[in-house]
Amino acid sequence: MTDPTAYLSHLELGQPDKTYLDTNELIINMGPQHPATHGVLRVILKLDGEKVLGTECVIGYLHRGVEKIAEHRTYAMFNPYVDRMDYVAAVSNGLGYCEAVEKLLNVEAPPRARYIRVILTELNRMASHMIWLGTHALDIGAMTPLFYTFRDREEILKIFEKYCGARLTTHAFRIGGCLYELYEGFEQDVKQFLDFVPSKIDEYEELLTTNRIWVERTKNVGKISGADCIALGVTGPVLRASGVKWDIRKAMPYSGYQDFDFEIPIGQNGDTFDRYIVRMQEMRQSLRIIRQAVEAIPTGPIMAKVPKVIKPPVGEVYHSIEAPKGELGYFIVSDGSTQPYRVRVRPPSFVNLQALDLMVRGSMVADVIAVIGTIDIVLGEVDR
Amino acid sequence: MLDYITSYLSSDTTPGQAGNMFWALVYILIVFGGVSVVVMAMNWLERKALAHFQIRLGPMRVGPHGLMQPIADALKLFTKEDIIPAEADKFVFWLAPLIILCASFAVYIVVPFGPTHAITDLNIGILFMLGVSSLSVLGVVMAGWASNSHYPLIGSLRSSAQMISYEVAMGMAVVSAVLMTSLNSTGTGTLSMIGIVQAQQAQHVWFVFKFFPLGLIALVIFAIAMVAETNRAPFDLPEAESELTAGFHTEYSGLRWSLFMLGEYAAMGAVSSIAVTLWLGGWLRPFPNLLTGSVFDLMFSLFPGLTFLALAGFCFLGVIRMPKHPYFRVQTAGLAGFGVVLGLIGLVLFAPPVRVRVQDIYWFVAKVGIFMYLYIWYRATFPRYRFDQLMKVGWKVMLPIAIGVLVLTAIVGVLV
Numbered sequence: 001m002t003d004p005t006a007y008l009s010h011l012e013l014g015q016p017d018k019t020y021l022d023t024n025e026l027i028i029n030m031g032p033q034h035p036a037t038h039g040v041l042r043v044i045l046k047l048d049g050e051k052v053l054g055t056e057c058v059i060g061y062l063h064r065g066v067e068k069i070a071e072h073r074t075y076a077m078f079n080p081y082v083d084r085m086d087y088v089a090a091v092s093n094g095l096g097y098c099e100a101v102e103k104l105l106n107v108e109a110p111p112r113a114r115y116i117r118v119i120l121t122e123l124n125r126m127a128s129h130m131i132w133l134g135t136h137a138l139d140i141g142a143m144t145p146l147f148y149t150f151r152d153r154e155e156i157l158k159i160f161e162k163y164c165g166a167r168l169t170t171h172a173f174r175i176g177g178c179l180y181e182l183y184e185g186f187e188q189d190v191k192q193f194l195d196f197v198p199s200k201i202d203e204y205e206e207l208l209t210t211n212r213i214w215v216e217r218t219k220n221v222g223k224i225s226g227a228d229c230i231a232l233g234v235t236g237p238v239l240r241a242s243g244v245k246w247d248i249r250k251a252m253p254y255s256g257y258q259d260f261d262f263e264i265p266i267g268q269n270g271d272t273f274d275r276y277i278v279r280m281q282e283m284r285q286s287l288r289i290i291r292q293a294v295e296a297i298p299t300g301p302i303m304a305k306v307p308k309v310i311k312p313p314v315g316e317v318y319h320s321i322e323a324p325k326g327e328l329g330y331f332i333v334s335d336g337s338t339q340p341y342r343v344r345v346r347p348p349s350f351v352n353l354q355a356l357d358l359m360v361r362g363s364m365v366a367d368v369i370a371v372i373g374t375i376d377i378v379l380g381e382v383d384r
Numbered sequence: 385m386l387d388y389i390t391s392y393l394s395s396d397t398t399p400g401q402a403g404n405m406f407w408a409l410v411y412i413l414i415v416f417g418g419v420s421v422v423v424m425a426m427n428w429l430e431r432k433a434l435a436h437f438q439i440r441l442g443p444m445r446v447g448p449h450g451l452m453q454p455i456a457d458a459l460k461l462f463t464k465e466d467i468i469p470a471e472a473d474k475f476v477f478w479l480a481p482l483i484i485l486c487a488s489f490a491v492y493i494v495v496p497f498g499p500t501h502a503i504t505d506l507n508i509g510i511l512f513m514l515g516v517s518s519l520s521v522l523g524v525v526m527a528g529w530a531s532n533s534h535y536p537l538i539g540s541l542r543s544s545a546q547m548i549s550y551e552v553a554m555g556m557a558v559v560s561a562v563l564m565t566s567l568n569s570t571g572t573g574t575l576s577m578i579g580i581v582q583a584q585q586a587q588h589v590w591f592v593f594k595f596f597p598l599g600l601i602a603l604v605i606f607a608i609a610m611v612a613e614t615n616r617a618p619f620d621l622p623e624a625e626s627e628l629t630a631g632f633h634t635e636y637s638g639l640r641w642s643l644f645m646l647g648e649y650a651a652m653g654a655v656s657s658i659a660v661t662l663w664l665g666g667w668l669r670p671f672p673n674l675l676t677g678s679v680f681d682l683m684f685s686l687f688p689g690l691t692f693l694a695l696a697g698f699c700f701l702g703v704i705r706m707p708k709h710p711y712f713r714v715q716t717a718g719l720a721g722f723g724v725v726l727g728l729i730g731l732v733l734f735a736p737p738v739r740v741r742v743q744d745i746y747w748f749v750a751k752v753g754i755f756m757y758l759y760i761w762y763r764a765t766f767p768r769y770r771f772d773q774l775m776k777v778g779w780k781v782m783l784p785i786a787i788g789v790l791v792l793t794a795i796v797g798v799l800v
Contacts, residue, residue: 028534050538050771141618141768147438213618213767365538366621366770 025053032061036139036369039379043356043368050364055357059350062383070343075101075310076175078343083169085347086381088131090169091124091160092323098173099254100319100330102304104312105175113177113302114256119190119293120163120172121255122286126197127156128324128376129279129286133204136276136373140217145204152200155193162189176306182297190294194287201283208276218273222359222371225270232358233351236326238375241278242270248322255321259296260289272374279376311338325349325376345384349377398578400493400504411503415492423649424454430760437764448719449702464638469531472635476530481636481643484523488651490516495657496577498667498744509577510558513658514551517613520651521547524615524632527644531635539631542621542771547613549778554609556786557602560793561662564591564599567797581666588673590665595796602789603663605782607755610655612778614648616759618766619774656755657748664751667744685739688746692730699723 026047032040040061046053066085070078082097083090095117102109109117130153134146157167162183164172172178208214224234226242239246247264249257265281267274312334320329326348335341352375359375360368392404399407428443428450435442443450468477494509496502506512521544528540565583566573574580584590592599612619621631633644660666669684700723706716733742769777 026534026538028538047538050542137767141620142766143434144438144764147440151439207765208767211767213769216773217767217770364770364772366768 030368032058037372038135038377041353041372041377041379041382043372045365045368047365050366052360052363052365052368054361055368057353057356059353059379059382062379064384066384067343067345070340072339074338075312075340078340079173079175080169080171082345083171084380085345085384086128086323086325086328086349086378087168088378089124089128089324091120091172092128092321092328094171094173095121095255096319096321096323096328096330098175099321100317100332101175101310101312103319104315104317104332104334105306105310107176107304107306109177109255109304110301111256111298112300113173113304115293115297116178116182116302117173117255118257118260119290119297120160120170122290122293123156123159123190123193125286125324126283127153129283130156132279132324132373132376133276136370136376137208137214139369139373140214142208142211142214145207148200148203148207152197155196159186159189159193162186174303175310177301177303179303181302187294187297190290194291194294198284198287201280205280209280215273217366217370218276218374219271220269221272221363221367222374223269223271224355224359228358229270229355232354234326234355236323236348236352236376237275237278237282238326238352238355240264241267241274243268248320248327252320254319257289260292262289272370275374309338311336320346323348325378325381326352347381347384349375349379349381350384353377353382396500398500398502398505400502400506408503411501412493415495415497415503416489419489419492419650419653420646422653423646424458426649426653426756427454427457427645429756430763433757433760434764437761448706448715448722451719451722458642461638461642466639467635467637469533469635471532473530473532476526477635478640480523480527480530481640481647482523483526484520484647485643485650487516487519487523488647488654491651491654494577495654496581496661496666497748498741499578499582501667501745502578505576505578507579508575510562510575510580510658510662513577513654514555514558517651517654518547518551520647523647527636528632531632533635535630535634536632539621539634543615543632545771546615546619546621546774546778549775550609550612550619550782553605553778553782553786554613556783556790557606557609558658558662560598560602560786560790561591563790563793563797564594567800577661577666580661581668584665585668585672590663590668592663595793595800598789598793598796599663601785602793603659605786605789606659606663607758609778609782610659611759611762612774613655614651616648616652617763618768620768621771621774652756652759653752656752659755660748660751666751667748669743669747685743686734688742689730689733689739691746691750692726692733696723696727696730699726 026049028045028047029042030045031037031042037043042058042061044056044058046055064084066081069081073081079094079097082093086093098109130149134149137143137145160170160172161167163186164170164180172180224238224242226239226244228234229239229242229244235246243266245264245266248254249262250264262285265278265285267278314334314336316331316333318329318331320327322328327346328348329346331342331344331346332340333342356368356371356375359371363371388404389406392399392402392407395402395404399411431453432442432450443453446452446456468474491513493503494506494512496505496509524543524547525540528536528538528543531537561580562573562575564573564587565580568583568586574583587594590599592603611617615621633641636644665672671680675684699719703716703720703723706712706719732738
């Protein structure tokens with residue numbers, strides 16, 4: 001019989017502690033069909049009893065070749081495809097792509113379009129964080145928050161549906177601005193949402209933040225230092241929870257984020273609990289941004305002057321935005337034709353997932369689940 | 385033969401003690417049948433209550449308000465393919481669910497539903513209960529081992545460690561209650577389940593209020609340990625769905641899987657009835673000291689009937705609120721029929737001879753029901769403990785407190 005661990009030999013996995021009980025390490029395969037891997041992530045775990053000696057992520061089960069598809073579509077035609085990457089934060093994906101192409105074309109969306117974009121993107125950030133919270137809590141064993149967050153996310157999706165007809169893969173923005181003018185009563189809907197949701201966030205916090213078991217399960221679990229985060233390229237709430245104040249909305253403002261007054265919540269310990277707190281506070285900051293944007297939304301056109309056939313000049317551009325999960329970047333190379341020569345996406349989930357092994361090594365099996373949840377991956381984006 | 389059957393009726397003990405095989409068999413059938421029905425009802429109640437905690441409706445399709453859902457589930461499980469993995473140890477795989485089922489059902493032999501309403505009364509009753517209910521850990525380990533698969537193996541390892549370590553704290557809490565039974569003129573305690581309740585009756589206090597707060601702390605420790613003992617949330621690590629898919633019963637399907645579920649729910653009822661017997665006065669009605677007299681006796685004896693009438697009332701309320709569409713005609717009729725049946729049972733329970741005999745059982749089951757509701761409530765509220773934290777809570781928190789309570793109970797008992 002061949003050694004079943006042979007294919008792991010290239011990994012530097014830890015060795016079990018030698019005790020008087022000579023325990024053998026156990027290789028277990030978690031996923032791709034597993035209730036807590038958020039899709040089709042496969043993790044190979046090397047265990048010593050309950051202790052994790054090392055992990056290996058196997059990805060690609062949801063690979064759809066999005067980047068390759070881009071090379072055979074015009075710039076406008078590729079726009080809906082990006083929604084399918086991080087499908088719980090489709091609006092952010094669309095924003096990043098549209099802005100990247102706009103940069104390539106050297107046009108800028110009109111102010112009204114920028115405000116609409118900010119409102120929808122921040123709403124989407126909240127929806128994404130709500131899904132994260134629900135599934136993360138479910139992974140740790142608390143079933144109920146999932147249903148509460150889905151109830152409140154529904155209100156966001158209703159606004160999306162009224163605005164553009166789609167709930168999940170919205171394709172809300174176009175290159176050069178927005179296609180749709182705000183519908184009648186949009187402002188009212190958003191304000192109603194803003195008034196109703198803070199108490200709901202309090203409700204989630206009441207269920208979890210002071211819950212002893214929740215705190216024990218998340219404090220000092222999956223710790224990662226700011227330096228390690230930077231070395232691995234980890235961005236987003238995971239980076240901020242480790243104490244690095246880096247948010248592209250502030251650092252390199254895009255789409256008019258410099259107009260708004262908001263704070264960047266950061267943590268200190270870089271553990272799962274801090275990441276939870278950071279995301280909860282981010283939701284509240286999003287509410288602040290949305291309120292400012294809705295109240296100060298300017299009038300005017302919503303579409304810049306963009307030629308019917310988009311033919312950017314020869315060149316390349318990298319544009320990144322702060323997606324709910326971290327830095328979402330688009331690197332687009334144009335050869336002057338109607339189709340991009342190459343589109344490379346820098347997905348936050350994919351890069352953040354690298355930190356998994358570092359975060360779980362030496363902890364327990366149950367922590368692997370908690371850490372997968374706290375990194376907040378979407379496999380559609382990891383595999384593209 | 386007839387004499388043999390009727391002779392028991394004049395005796396004032398349980399059929400087991402009277403040595404009457406016929407009535408013992410009847411009681412066994414009633415208790416085991418009743419437990420099976422309660423398990424099915426509990427299944428529905430849990431799904432329904434959990435759903436309402438989580439702003440859902442729960443089962444609504446099979447029968448009115450999903451009342452027939454447990455039957456539909458049972459039918460589905462019966463007709464499912466019975467899979468035994470090729471690599472499994474077939475005999476052990478076959479035996480494991482049976483052990484769990486037998487262990488959790490055998491416990492009911494000594495559960496005292498009333499002064500004479502038990503299959504039998506052993507003089508080591510509580511010991512028997514603890515001993516037999518901890519046999520189920522054997523079934524869990526066997527299931528995990530025989531499946532010959534990683535997830536079940538880890539699940540069963542966790543389970544055996546967890547059940548054994550919580551049993552220690554549980555046992556200490558039980559001993560402190562048993563100590564309290566010895567506080568009488570003769571100074572001898574009892575391990576008999578009926579004897580423990582009678583001791584509470586004689587001392588005019590439920591042990592939960594005895595030496596306040598010692599009894600209460602012991603009950604709380606027992607109530608936490610019993611959740612761990614039955615592998616329920618927040619201690620459901622052996623079957624932690626998000627980590628180990630389904631833990632020790634990952635490889636089981638169909639009927640065999642349903643035996644695990646049956647055993648789990650029966651065990652929940654069994655440990656709850658230990659808690660009720662030891663601390664909450666078993667079959668004794670509430671406020672026996674405060675509200676004495678024949679009027680209050682009469683009032684409390686009406687409770688069983690009133691409960692059933694209230695349930696019938698809920699059914700009729702449901703009938704009124706049913707959609708008026710013809711599609712719901714069968715369901716509405718079914719719900720009304722169910723209400724009528726419940727109402728009739730309620731009326732029967734008002735009859736004096738029935739009333740007197742049934743009230744013991746009613747109070748016992750009602751108290752067990754409170755614990756069962758707590759199980760559902762925990763599940764809706766708490767996240768899951770991690771394995772090392774679970775062990776830490778068991779050994780470093782619960783056990784010292786339990787020993788402290790035991791020692792203090794002994795000291796106070798001697799001083800009083």
